[in-house]
Amino acid sequence: MSKQDGLEHLQKKFHNYSNDFGKHNKILITILFNFFLLVSPVYAGNSFQYAKPIQTDSSLGYKSVVLDKDVYAHSHQFQDLRVLDGKDEEVPYFLNRIFDTATSQEKEGFIQSENAPYVITQERNDTVITIEVSRPFAFRLELNTDDIFERNYGLYGINGETKRYLLEGTLANLPLDPTLPLKKDMVWADTTPVNQLQLVIHNRDDQPINLKSVKISYYLTKLVFRDLGNTHYRLTYGNDALSSPLYAIMNEKPALKKEALTQATLGAEVSTPSKPQEPVNPTNHKPLLDLTISALALLLLTGIGLSLRKNNSK
Secondary structure, X not given: OOHHHHHHHHHHHHHHHHHHHHXXXXXXXXXXXXXXXXXXXOOOOOOOOEEEEXXXXXXXXXXXXXXXXXXXXXXXXXXXXXXXXXXXXXXXXXXXXXXXXXXXXXXXXXXXXXXXXXXXXXXXXXXEEEEEOOOOEEEEEEEEOOOOEEEEEEEEEEEOOEEEXXXXXXXXXXXXXXXXXXXXXXXXXXXXXXXXXXXXXXXXXXXXXOOOEEXXXXXXXXXXXXXXOOOOEEEEEOOOOOOOOOOHHHHHHHHHOOOOOEEEEEOOOXXXXXXXXXXXXXXXXXXXXXXXXXHHHHHHHHHHHHHHHHHHOO
């Protein structure tokens, strides 16, 4: 055998050995993965920091409940929402939002408008109106006044100590310039949830506007679940370790668009601090762990030995 032939033979043997070792390595990884699934604590987030009772009637069928500001504030972007029944078993659900709609009539069902509390202060020639926001996704603010005015404004969203620019423009009621439309409402695209809106009206040399009320419009997010007759349901959330669940009920979402769903409401939020997980007793799994490691090592060595024997016989 020439030197070149000998080198090619060794390369071939090494290639076969690597392939066989790769197969056994895959087996080893699969077994290890399944083993650690067996001995690891199930469902790291078996606990939730918050819960709200779902208040509904005793009728069977699909129920819809609007998610509120508390849920958004304490949930992990709605990924950790779980509906539990009286036996603490998960109840499948899906979320309905305005971008799931196709017609104007459907969109109206996901918009709610309501008067909001506010406080007015004067800062030099500016009127500063601080407005409380009660739901997560505000997108329109409307002023109710009989005053005839034309003013420039700036609108900001406030969340804690963070202040974010939303919009600026001109407000007008019976404007002095006939080319200007009547405009007593403001619509913005950034619907990132805020706790307050701050409207700054620049009066210049004019008198402050006499407001009767202000109205905020919100986009709603609805949770839909099927009530099988259990009288106690609750919504749990507040667990960053969880991701959005996948339920078969998602397949029924298109068909339910045309059905009238029974409306339910959320009760008061209850704080449920997570219970400390009980430490796993090492002695419980040590014999099993030792036995498994020994078996895996034997399996690996046997596989390598068989591969070497197989290649040497060629």
